Amino acid sequence: MSLPLTEEQRKKIEENRQKALARRAEKLLAGQHQNTVSGSSIAAKPSRSKQGPSTHLHQDPSKSGSHGVVFKQQNPRSSSDGDQRPQNSHSFQLSTSEQAKGTWQRQEEMPTACPSHRPPNQVTLAGISPPLANSPPVVSSEQLWVYGLEQGQIQASHKTKSTPFVNTTHEPLARAKNFQETTASSSGQPPRDPELEARMARPSTSGQNVSGSVMPRPEERLQQKSGTPLHKAAGSQQGTCIKIGDRFQVKIGYSEELIAVFKSLPSRRYDPATKTWNFSMTDYGALNVKTRKWNFLLEEYSKLMERVRCLPQVQLDPLPKTLTLAFAAQLQKTSLCPVADIPEADLSKVDSKLVSSLLPFQRAGVNFAIAKRGRLLLADDMGLGKTIQAICIAAYYRKEWPLLVVVPSSVRFTWEQAFRQWLPSLSPDHINVVVTGKDRLTAGLVNIVSFDLLSKLEKQLKPPFRVVIIDESHFLKNIKTARCRAAVPLLKVAKRVILLSGTPAMSRPAELYTQILAVRPTFFPQFHAFGLRYCGAKRLPWGWDYSGSSNLGELKLLLEETVMLRRLKGDVLCQLPAKQRKMVVVAPGRISARTRAALDAAAKEMTTKESTKQQQKEALILFFNRTAEAKIPSVIEYILDLLESGREKFLVFAHHKVVLDAVTNELERKRVKRIRIDGSTSSADREDLCQQFQLSEGPAVAVLSITAANMGLTFSSADLVVFAELFWNPGVLMQAEDRVHRIGQSSSVGIHYLVARGTADDYLWPLIQEKIKVLGEAGLSETNFSEMTEAADYFYKDPKQQRIYDFFQKSFEEDGSDMELLEAAESFDPGSGSQDTGDTLDESTLTGSPLKKSRFEFFDNWDSFTSPL
Ligand SMILES: Nc1ncnc2c1ncn2[C@@H]1O[C@H](COP(=O)(O)OP(=O)(O)OP(=O)(O)O)[C@@H](O)[C@H]1O
Structure with a gap:
């Protein structure tokens, strides 16, 4: 969310610019290192990169006075430069070769390992960046210099303004937050996420910890916490990274330096939707914002982010931390295939009648669940046999029982029947169907209760159940309901959480939030961050509106990678009886x-x-x-x-x-x-x-x-x-x-x-x-x-x-x-x-x-x- 600069801010910036110029002159006099034209006030040390953007530019035939730019969709793995080749002199390289040279010289002098050179105070006021401009911003080298120096001051007012949870009076949101707080405090710390932790600990190809290079720096963490973008400088371009397939996409307006950075990455493509564009600089402003998309292989994400950090006039929101962790292996190139093969689970301890009845896709579902350590949202289409899969998954963790099964009240006895049918080793006496508010919730080894009774029997949930099945988990979509308030804390502390729903969200992504929270409490501990990213959150006079949707492709990928398994009837029709x-x-x-x-x-x-x-x-x-x-x-x-x-x-x-x-x-x-x-x-x-x-x-x-x-x-x-x-x-x-x-x-x-x-x-x-x-x-x-x-x-x-x-x-x-x-x-x-x-x-x-x-x-x-x- 960007707000325009106030008059006061503008004055302050101008004042600071003057001061900075004076300081700069002093430094020059003192014979310190000079950085001739760049906005490299952020670069303490000049350092030349072997792979720096300028190298590419100089090798790029695009510089040779052509008049247009052709953008072609390329094979993602191609390292060819052919996707951005100017055809005429109105190219991205600016109108004269001199200008282009000047720009790229600046790039050349930028350090590639930027983070280590970047002053720590470079978080700026969330509200000062102008909205994505329609035409390339004209930023002089002097301006760049000044922006770089003044960001620390701007930051001073940042902290109090950028946390919507604190500032908003929107009631549902406030309640959601309270809910988060109470559940966190009542249930203690959410369980750690061993899968993500394992990924973080996995060494990258460069010998670095994934967390070391992917984890956001403190200012990014602040940004993620507040849900506001990381801003660099007034007048900077604001863009976003979005994960799409095994690539990530950058949505951003024009920036000459940024294009040089993009060009330095071999996997770049331009505009996957339209495949080819040919336009001149003069047409640039008229381009539809939607078409300004670049995408890259995930493994180049860190490289791109590092280099973009060096561009003071460009500000690029990173991928959410949850995503970078979820896809850490791909980001760090430790995994070649987007989804690692799921190993076959050892079901030898589960009743053979059940195991042998599983259809192949159901068996794959059980494998997925066990690979996810028993925490998942099984979102198979209706009628695909989620019950048999859930019973099998729960039976795999039988040593951790008693099991709690929360279901709509109309199917309590159907579940009892299903346990009898599929688990003959379980004595029927050990199945406890809770029928009234006076019944004991823990009387059986398998305890089946309706959503509504669960909220009445909350007191009996201590000690908590370690294995929980929730049937029709979309019943939990509304965080304000009693059933949700009773279930979510229980799920956060349970070791295994098996959510079942053929329709996890019926109208909007916001409905998924509690289910994601239940399976992975650490993913989006605050609803607002989720809302900003995936619910097209809008600030309205009365508060925030989260009823929309945004970045759905990315959400789907995230869910499928980490939380959710969904097969449609059509996908497995050949395995189903008529x-x-x-x-x-x-x-x-x-x-x-x-x-x-x-x-x-x-x-x-x-x-x-x-x-x-x-x-x-x-x-x-x-x-x-x-x-x-x-x-x-x-x-x-x-x-x-x-x-x-x-x-x-x-x-x-x-x-x-x-x-x-x-x-x-x-x-x-x-x-x-x-x-x-x-x-x-x-x-x-x-x-x-x-x-x-x-x-x-x-x-x-x-x-x-x-x-x-x-x-x-x-x-x-x-x-x-x-x-x-x-x-x-x-x-x-x-x-x-x-x-x-x-x-x-x-x-x-x-x-x-x-x-x-x-x-x-x-x-x-x-x-x-x-x-x-x-x-x-x-x-x-x-x-x-x-x-x-x-x-x-x-x-x-x-x-x-x-x-x-x-x-x-x-x-x-x-x-x-x-x-x-x-x-x-x-x-x-x-x-x-x-x-x-x-x-x-x-x-x-x-x-x-x-x-x-x-x-x-x-x-x-x-x-x-x-x-x-
Ligand atoms: N492998 C199987 N062998 C025999 N019967 C099966 C198998 N899988 C599913 N069924 C039967 O198919 C029917 C539908 O299964 P189930 O009720 O579990 O579907 P569901 O995915 O939970 O559907 P819904 O979302 O509508 O509740 C049930 O009668 C179930 O016993």
């Missing part, structure tokens, strides 16, 4: 006591010997009915979590009208785009609604009846299907799945079955699996439907449960049983059922739902069920 089915165990904790009692009564009725067949079937219908009601809050919670996680378009299939109504009403309340197709939708409307959904952009949900919308419709623009309810006929379920898995679908499709324990799902789910297995054996269905829930705990030890299951099986397998069940349901008296149970549904979730009226309209469309469309 359909990925997932059983989601939804929260039984949300079933009220009265519904639970009603479910138990219905279950008892089904197996009572005294009951007639008809009574048993009615009890079965009642059981379904209560199941539907019991699941509504969890279903809605799950759908809202999906939307919050960035799922854009998906289908929700349900069976009972009460569920379809509740979901539709909630989406309406949340103003989410939706369509609904059930038995009451006319054929013409069905097609229109379908098209509407197919063409819609952004989040949209299709709420569909399992029986009325399982055929004849195409929803290939979605790639996820959620079954809010189960249905006993797997053929109907698979037809419903195929609404998205059909021609036009280019992605692997996710299918989520929401299953609630203690309900009819306990029996329906194994029943469906059993049927599919039989069909699979006959080559009539895919087999992986049942494989996915192999470890599901649905095998009945209790004889009563077994009897219910047998009854289910019998009821649904008898010829015409469906019809019987439907008839039985028709004869059911909803009114009496309603009064009997008087179940309370979550009012907040069901606002606006015409519950009383439709409560027992179990099947939304009998006709479509018996004769599907």
Whole structure:
């Protein structure tokens, strides 16, 4: 951020200039070393470099009176000078050969090892540099001399002005800072970053420590801390370094000396975007600022920075310290390839069932995590199996358990199931799912808790967990939320931090900050530095605005090098099955006591010997009915979590009208785009609604009846299907799945079955699996439907449960049983059922739902069920 010089500052500079001239004259008289024309007041000793810019210039044919400059993109490794060759006399070399000579002589006399010659007081006031000029600044040698002398004075006012955290009154920012302070003090020092430290300790090719040559000097540290650029002199050019691929780019306006420096570096290129430019000096001012970019190999970074420091009229913001450390090996040429090969991790101590199930890209993910010492953001696309990878990574560090798993509350039990499935060596008794604020957070070896409960159980976080998984880590994007305040300190001190999110940032880079902080607390300990670099921070009358974005390419590189692994579905499509089915165990904790009692009564009725067949079937219908009601809050919670996680378009299939109504009403309340197709939708409307959904952009949900919308419709623009309810006929379920898995679908499709324990799902789910297995054996269905829930705990030890299951099986397998069940349901008296149970549904979730009226309209469309469309 540069501010124009005030009148007072100008006067002071002029005064100082005069004084400096006088001093200079005295020095000359005293016979001291003279530096004839240069601005080399910063150079205490003249020293000639063998590789100095002047050598290049003199060898450069560009000097020979040509009239233009051609900039061509070159092979980055080419050392040719061909990318900047003047074609005519209006070249960069100034208009006369005399001038050029004068300039380059100055360069020649500059020491190359500038830092050692540079006076220590060369940090100047942040606000005095003018904005990037449109035309080359005209700076006389005298001016340069004076600027060099006067910087110490300017610095005097620098310190109090350049720390936005101190000065700003912007509340969120102030809070962010406080937060940083409190978390730092409450949790002690953040853990050291061994990876970066190792890099820093690695010797460079020149035998120097990376830190020795790359670490900024004190004034640069001040600059980085304050987030303000390092300024050299009034009137200096201000530029920035940005890392791009294995190169870094310099964005800066014209400076003759700087071009000489650039030319001295063999890897230079000009304007990678436009490849070739041909322009004269007179056109320079009109050039688009965006095109003034140079880029170099990373390994030349230190060399360039050292030389640029010698140019008082040029000021170049260095790469952030975090970047220079992250890429130290490349900056120092100790690594030839941009990303070092990731070694294969030794997973011999992890359950072989899990390890052998990993797909190749998942195995690579585990290797990456272990190479990063168990601290990473695994940002694979949705449905790529982040859970299995996270469990494997955590299992690798099993000696450091107890493990804490923080998840959205709608998937707590799915995680429990996943641990059971993938880690058979872990006794189920050692898995602790925290359900209420009174539960113990440390009761198990694996402790699963929701974000919201975590903030209520903060006191139980001492001693801290050493291994932590955070699912859907973008839930932590807002530093002001209670969940974030509870989680981030915990993560900063944990030894292993596994963040999972398919959408780490949904709208702006600022959302990434807390996640980066959690994985690498030392990277950007202050948000402002991050905000300036990557959030296009703007100072507004009310404070700082960090809602923008800047240097995104660099941010991506930094994240990928150090913190984040992200694979998109398209990258690994060939390794994925066409359909990925997932059983989601939804929260039984949300079933009220009265519904639970009603479910138990219905279950008892089904197996009572005294009951007639008809009574048993009615009890079965009642059981379904209560199941539907019991699941509504969890279903809605799950759908809202999906939307919050960035799922854009998906289908929700349900069976009972009460569920379809509740979901539709909630989406309406949340103003989410939706369509609904059930038995009451006319054929013409069905097609229109379908098209509407197919063409819609952004989040949209299709709420569909399992029986009325399982055929004849195409929803290939979605790639996820959620079954809010189960249905006993797997053929109907698979037809419903195929609404998205059909021609036009280019992605692997996710299918989520929401299953609630203690309900009819306990029996329906194994029943469906059993049927599919039989069909699979006959080559009539895919087999992986049942494989996915192999470890599901649905095998009945209790004889009563077994009897219910047998009854289910019998009821649904008898010829015409469906019809019987439907008839039985028709004869059911909803009114009496309603009064009997008087179940309370979550009012907040069901606002606006015409519950009383439709409560027992179990099947939304009998006709479509018996004769599907
Ligand atoms: N290697 C594997 N073998 C068998 N099943 C797998 C494998 N990897 C993933 N799955 C299954 O794929 C489904 C999706 O996996 P998971 O839920 O972990 O994806 P995710 O990346 O966490 O998705 P989201 O971001 O939507 O939560 C699950 O049913 C999971 O069990």
